[in-house]
Amino acid sequence: MLQFPIYLDHNATTPCDPRVVEAMIPYFTNNFGNAASRNHSFGWQAEEAVDYAREQVAKLIGADPKEIIFTSGATEGDNLGIKGVFEMYASKGNHIITCNIEHKAVLDTCRHLEKEGAEITYLDVKPNGLIDLSELEAAIKPTTILIAIMYANNEIGTVMPMREISAIARKHGVLVFSDGVQAVGKIPVDVNKDGIDLMAFTAHKMYGPKGVGALYVRRKNPRVKVTAQIDGGGHERGMRSGTLNVPGIVGFGKACEICMNEMESDTARIIKLRDKLEQSLLKVEESYLNGDKEHRLPHVSNISFKYVEGEGLMMGFNKNIALSSGSACTSASLEPSYVLKALGLGDDLAHSSLRFGLGRYTTEEQIDYTIEQVTNTVNKLRDMSPLWEMFKEGIDLSTIEWAHH
Amino acid sequence: MAYSEKVIDHYQHPKNVGTLDKSKSSVGTGLVGAPECGDVMRLQIEVDDATGVIKDAKFKTFGCGSAIASSSLATEWLKGKTVDEAVKIDNMTIVEELNLPPVKIHCSVLAEDAVKAAINDYRKKNGLEELQFEEKGVH
Numbered sequence: 001m002l003q004f005p006i007y008l009d010h011n012a013t014t015p016c017d018p019r020v021v022e023a024m025i026p027y028f029t030n031n032f033g034n035a036a037s038r039n040h041s042f043g044w045q046a047e048e049a050v051d052y053a054r055e056q057v058a059k060l061i062g063a064d065p066k067e068i069i070f071t072s073g074a075t076e077g078d079n080l081g082i083k084g085v086f087e088m089y090a091s092k093g094n095h096i097i098t099c100n101i102e103h104k105a106v107l108d109t110c111r112h113l114e115k116e117g118a119e120i121t122y123l124d125v126k127p128n129g130l131i132d133l134s135e136l137e138a139a140i141k142p143t144t145i146l147i148a149i150m151y152a153n154n155e156i157g158t159v160m161p162m163r164e165i166s167a168i169a170r171k172h173g174v175l176v177f178s179d180g181v182q183a184v185g186k187i188p189v190d191v192n193k194d195g196i197d198l199m200a201f202t203a204h205k206m207y208g209p210k211g212v213g214a215l216y217v218r219r220k221n222p223r224v225k226v227t228a229q230i231d232g233g234g235h236e237r238g239m240r241s242g243t244l245n246v247p248g249i250v251g252f253g254k255a256c257e258i259c260m261n262e263m264e265s266d267t268a269r270i271i272k273l274r275d276k277l278e279q280s281l282l283k284v285e286e287s288y289l290n291g292d293k294e295h296r297l298p299h300v301s302n303i304s305f306k307y308v309e310g311e312g313l314m315m316g317f318n319k320n321i322a323l324s325s326g327s328a329c330t331s332a333s334l335e336p337s338y339v340l341k342a343l344g345l346g347d348d349l350a351h352s353s354l355r356f357g358l359g360r361y362t363t364e365e366q367i368d369y370t371i372e373q374v375t376n377t378v379n380k381l382r383d384m385s386p387l388w389e390m391f392k393e394g395i396d397l398s399t400i401e402w403a404h405h
Numbered sequence: 406m407a408y409s410e411k412v413i414d415h416y417q418h419p420k421n422v423g424t425l426d427k428s429k430s431s432v433g434t435g436l437v438g439a440p441e442c443g444d445v446m447r448l449q450i451e452v453d454d455a456t457g458v459i460k461d462a463k464f465k466t467f468g469c470g471s472a473i474a475s476s477s478l479a480t481e482w483l484k485g486k487t488v489d490e491a492v493k494i495d496n497m498t499i500v501e502e503l504n505l506p507p508v509k510i511h512c513s514v515l516a517e518d519a520v521k522a523a524i525n526d527y528r529k530k531n532g533l534e535e536l537q538f539e540e541k542g543v544h
Contacts, residue, residue, distance in 0.1 A: 307467060308467065309443050309444070309467055309468050309469055309472075311443075311469035311470065312416075312467075312468055312469045312470055312472070312473060315408065315413075315416055315469070315470040316416075327443060327469070336443065346440075346441065347440070347441035347442070347443070348440035348441055351440070351441075351443040383422065384419060384422045384464075384465050384466060384473065385445075385465060385466070385467045386436065386445055386446070386447035386465040386466065386467060387440060387445055387467045388467075389424065389465060397440060402438070402439030402440065402441070402445075403437055403438065403439060403518075
């Protein structure tokens, strides 16, 4: 039996896997110790649990456990990674290269650093959502200290060419930071093979709890250091003070272990469902896929349905299906998605987009229902769309003088 | 943000969706908004030449649920009113009737603009001077 509502917004967050919750529970009650308490069994038990989780987390990304700094989540990891490098390597230079479809946690961190004297280059992306490698190399200067490029994009799911990016960075002696939030746990990520020096990621995007994440900081070839942004008791090798969130960290570790073990089978199943959804919806007249079709996460599909507005579209089924739109009306700013605009999409197509994010518990029945509901709603709204009527009459909408407001 | 029941009802059962023959002199058409802004409304009225009463009104809207509901409601209110009465339709009465939250007030303004644009189109077609309206500026 189909149960409502159906959740198709796994890029926003994921439910905790019951196995994760089960692993966490003892650390709220019986094993509540502070991992920094060195003189009694409560502390030792907590420390042991954290060490174990650190191994589980490190293993998922091919890192050494000593290279994992636990944080409150990826926003903190983005801040610590970028600001921490900027401050630590100030004597080497002040130039950072990033791109214009990064998450706000990266973009706003860069904007903040501009006020502190940083010079930031925001690379444009190509219409498929990937950066141009020759533009990246051309942007490097003697003062460049960091290249900050996301592993995968949260709105369109495109996966950046991290290995090529890091090869260029290596050649010029520049560090690579990556926001790995959407990629880690979903596709194989290996910090050594990928040549990443720092990477932020978070538990709640991979069936772990909210409020815990990690920053990977390379210790060898080269040894990377970041200036702490939160001062205090010197936890996490002095890079991030604050009592460790032991139950959260335990859950994060378990979530990583499950992703490690089940990624292959999960992906094979999810990609089939995603492709079915996508192929069916792209049969709808005047619908367009946003972002590169090949270099993409297996669970994401971002589609624009021309001549209908995204929020209006979601209203047709949001009692039963939860997903996101790049439409302005879903945000407070009334501006449509800056990511879609960066691909060169007009505001009209950006307003008309839906993001489908499938997950571990998505079923074929749910996908069939979604295909039916979305298709019906698009047709229904087009019947009442003046733009659709004009399009059908052969009127070129770009020739109309709209009253912009 | 949850929608009010009235918005949901208009969205699910929109009143007066459709198209009137814009070549007729008794029909006034207002097209307001822009695709780039995420809202376009086309509102049409058909006026009984003898009585000045709006005998039919139709709309088509590209936009969010609140924009669809605002235009649907406006067409309902227009029918049976004289053109002079219709001019007085105020966006804030739409806001109150539909319980629109502050971020959706621009939808009601757009509906009011669409009504006025349709009336002016009708006046122009019939040799009457176009009315001047104050800018609401809440877009």
